[in-house]
Amino acid sequence: MATWSPSGNPEPALGPNVYAGLCPTRLVLDRIGDKWAVLVLGLLAGEPRRFNQLRREIEGVSQKMLSQTLKSLERDGLVSRKAFATVPVTVEYSITPLGLTLAATVDALRGWAESHIDEVLAAQRHYDERATA
Structure with a gap:
């Protein structure tokens, strides 16, 4: 699993970080919010x-x-x-x-x-x- 840094580049094994600007989990939060x-x-x-x-x-x-x-x-x-x-x-x-x-x-x-x-x-x-x- 990768996490997303503020630069948008995946970083190994840390998991999603919703506070990182380019993390795809933001899209999910936008939808369910x-x-x-x-x-x-x-x-x-x-x-x-x-x-x-x-x-x-x-x-x-x-x-x-x-x-x-x-x-x-x-x-x-x-x-x-x-x-x-x-x-x-x-x-x-x-x-x-x-x-x-x-x-x-x-x-x-x-x-x-x-x-x-x-x-x-x-x-x-x-x-x-x-x-x-």
């Missing part, structure tokens, strides 16, 4: 869904953004896409075994956000009041 990816993975961890099901359940996501998110998650091996030979074609998305390894973390993030939203909003109000004073 995206709000739409987190929401899609959270829903698919429960059960497979069709595109329009996801679009209805994730309020505010555009068709274009959902499509891009699903393609990226599929490319990363976190989501699989299965097309059925129907007219029109039916497509179902499901979480992969690799995606399932991330599901508990995604659920913990969701739970934290829901549990602490009042505190975050209060902190934002406090900050904004100080900034305008």
Whole structure:
């Protein structure tokens, strides 16, 4: 296994270093840190869904953004896409075994956000009041 130095050159046997600018793990963090990816993975961890099901359940996501998110998650091996030979074609998305390894973390993030939203909003109000004073 190689790690990535700030120069972008692999260094032997140290492992990935997310703090190194060119380390490929940054790309993974970008993907799983995206709000739409987190929401899609959270829903698919429960059960497979069709595109329009996801679009209805994730309020505010555009068709274009959902499509891009699903393609990226599929490319990363976190989501699989299965097309059925129907007219029109039916497509179902499901979480992969690799995606399932991330599901508990995604659920913990969701739970934290829901549990602490009042505190975050209060902190934002406090900050904004100080900034305008």
